[in-house]
Amino acid sequence: MLLREFWNDRFWPYCTRNLRESTRVGYESAWRLHVMPCFGGMGMDAISVELVDKWLANFDTAGAARKAWAVLRAILRRAIRWNLLDVDITRRDIQLPAKPHYEPQILTxxxxxxxxxxxxxxxxxxxxxxxxxxxxxxxxxxxxxxxxxxxxxxxxxxxxxxxxxxxxxxxxxxxxxxxxxxxxxxxxxxxxxxxxxxxxxxxxxxxxxxxxxxxxxx
Structure with a gap:
């Protein structure tokens, strides 16, 4: 099954029933801007760790890369849970860009x-x-x-x-x-x-x- 077919027919309808609207907006944006252009036309079983690593390396910011990967990971894990995918690459050592150090400003x-x-x-x-x-x-x-x-x-x-x-x-x-x-x-x-x-x-x-x-x- 192509990833876009799974998104349209199974995953997105699941999201509309179970996720907060703010979460759905974030998922839809990451899918449209980052996941669909790269993986939408691929069979889910053809998505490999190597392809994901190359995809993540091309993001401008670590934050955008991590959000996009979180959406792709959620899609693949749902497919595995529904017995539509056998190989689980989401458990492998995906090379995520390092997050910049953040230290909140605390008022005295x-x-x-x-x-x-x-x-x-x-x-x-x-x-x-x-x-x-x-x-x-x-x-x-x-x-x-x-x-x-x-x-x-x-x-x-x-x-x-x-x-x-x-x-x-x-x-x-x-x-x-x-x-x-x-x-x-x-x-x-x-x-x-x-x-x-x-x-x-x-x-x-x-x-x-x-x-x-x-x-x-x-």
């Missing part, structure tokens, strides 16, 4: 205090207090609603995320089961959030979309 306590003071009275202040105090993922902070905050107990419940995918909002469940969690809020946060809480509730970012909130924060 003094910098965090200055950041929060600078946002005092800003429409995004409540969102920033929770994001900074609880170390939330970006999508978790965007999806946070006032009903998720128990100011009597001083805790915050992470129940969902909010993503911006292909020009529209997508509400998603927490990334893993461990991501659905209850976090304690520091005393200063509880005090200030009581002052900021609106009667009507809603999201902490109000009616802003994730890109709009990101631009305002920047």
């Amino acid at each position: 306590i003094r910098q965090q205090r200055a950041l929060l003071q600078g946002f005092y009275g800003h429409p995004l202040e409540a969102w920033l207090i929770c994001a900074v105090s609880c170390g939330l993922r970006t999508e978790e902070g965007y999806g946070l609603e006032w009903s998720d905050i128990d100011l009597r107990s001083g805790v915050l419940h992470v129940e969902r995320g909010l993503q911006w995918v292909s020009g529209h909002e997508v509400t998603v469940p927490p990334k893993t089961e461990l991501s659905r969690r209850t976090l304690p809020l520091p005393r200063f946060a509880v005090k200030r959030l009581r002052e900021l809480r609106p009667r009507e509730g809603g999201r902490l970012i109000g009616t802003l979309t994730p890109p709009q909130a990101a631009r305002q924060y920047k």
Whole structure:
């Protein structure tokens, strides 16, 4: 079976039923730009480690190469699981480009205090207090609603995320089961959030979309 036939007839329909929209968008992009042009017209059993190594060596960035390989690997592993392919090259020693070293910038306590003071009275202040105090993922902070905050107990419940995918909002469940969690809020946060809480509730970012909130924060 040609790889493009498997993608069109079996793999992509599986993706539309089982994967998040943001994941599907990434898969479709990697397939269209990188996997399909090189391997789409090949039989799946003809894809070898040597061909994959040469393909990966031609990418401009390590990130793009790794994402494209992740999609090709997912396709081949699904074909193996469905007994449509016998040889599993995904378990071999594929030569992936080295990832550049990344070290996140961590704010000191003094910098965090200055950041929060600078946002005092800003429409995004409540969102920033929770994001900074609880170390939330970006999508978790965007999806946070006032009903998720128990100011009597001083805790915050992470129940969902909010993503911006292909020009529209997508509400998603927490990334893993461990991501659905209850976090304690520091005393200063509880005090200030009581002052900021609106009667009507809603999201902490109000009616802003994730890109709009990101631009305002920047």
